[in-house]
Amino acid sequence: MKLQQLKYIWEVAHNDLNVSATAQVLYTSQPGISKQIRLLEDELGVEIFARSGKHLTRVTPAGEAVLKVAGEILGQVDSIKQIAQEFSNNKKGSLSVATTHTQARYALPSVIESFIQSYPDVSLHMHQGTPIQIAEMAADGTVDMAIATEGMDHYSDLVMMPCYRWNRSIVVPKGHPLASRNSLTLEEIASFPLVTYVYGFTGRSKLDEAFQSKELVPNVVFTATDADVIKTYVRLGLGVGILAHLAVDPERDRDLVALDASHLFAASTTYIGIRKGAFLRGYQYQFIEKFAPHLTKQVVDEAMLCSGKHELEEYFKNTLLPTY
Secondary structure, three states: OOOOHHHHHHHHOOOOOOOHHHHHHHHHHHHHHHHHHHHHHHHHOOOEEEEEEEEEEEEEEEHHHHHHHHHHHHHHHHHHHHHHHHHHOOOOEEEEEOOHHHHHHHHHHHHHHHHHHHOEEEEEEEEOOHHHHHHHHHHHOOOOOOOOOOOHOOOOOOEHHHHEEEOEEEEOOOOOOOOOOOOOOHHHOOEEEEEEEEEOOOHHHHOOOOOHHOOOOOOOEEEEEOHHHHHHHOOOOOOOEEEHHOOOOOOOOOEEEEEEOOOOOEEEEEEEEEEEOOOOOHHHHHHHHHHHOOHHHHHHHHHHOOOOOHHHHHEEEOOOOEEE
């Protein structure tokens, strides 16, 4: 068994079982990958991938178990490389972060600006996606860390550390019937068409829970993953917008009226997720602390030692998080 073979099966599984696409990613030949996969399967005595002719169709149950361990091994190999890089040059390397549009557009710019000034020789890579995609990228080692509000708690391979809490705003055009209201009710909001996040994005579950608790059925006419898109369609008169308060820009959104909704919906928490057992370089600790000052190196290291979700929650239960 060779590390190269484990790398091949891992990459094939994460490229939709497309051997040709995997060969392009790894700068090697398709026949070479296929041969090494067969050799590994022969050595193990099980099929990792089911086939239809020459095409791979699915991962077998045995293959799923093998891939899980292969991912752990490859993660440890990557950690060894990171250790070597940290000792050879602790201010040079790369950092990859997966996050949602709201975080990338509104929460991270100042953090990234400061980080780049401190570490000009670190190559920074931002990946945007759905919360589930983001969590998967962090769990399988595609990125160093994930930043999101929803979706990451389904991945037991991630250490979830709370960064900040945030509330929502109701956004309407000037002159809208709600624009002059001082304190909104859920019943009032539910009487209008709504424009908000796609389910599973940016705290959307808290919004749905609030309406359900009042036995209200909101008329959600348009959803999007992008806060700027939501505001665009509010401007067009499509409906009342519900979005993260931090996504309201006082300068750019002067044509809109933003109303406080913190009394209507439970606050949400944004987390940073890191793969269990990952080796963090010095500048990675610095990035985390710039984003969430309470997550110092000591706190992160102690959190990484927690055995599961319940222990992590206990560790952070008395932490005072900033609220936006």
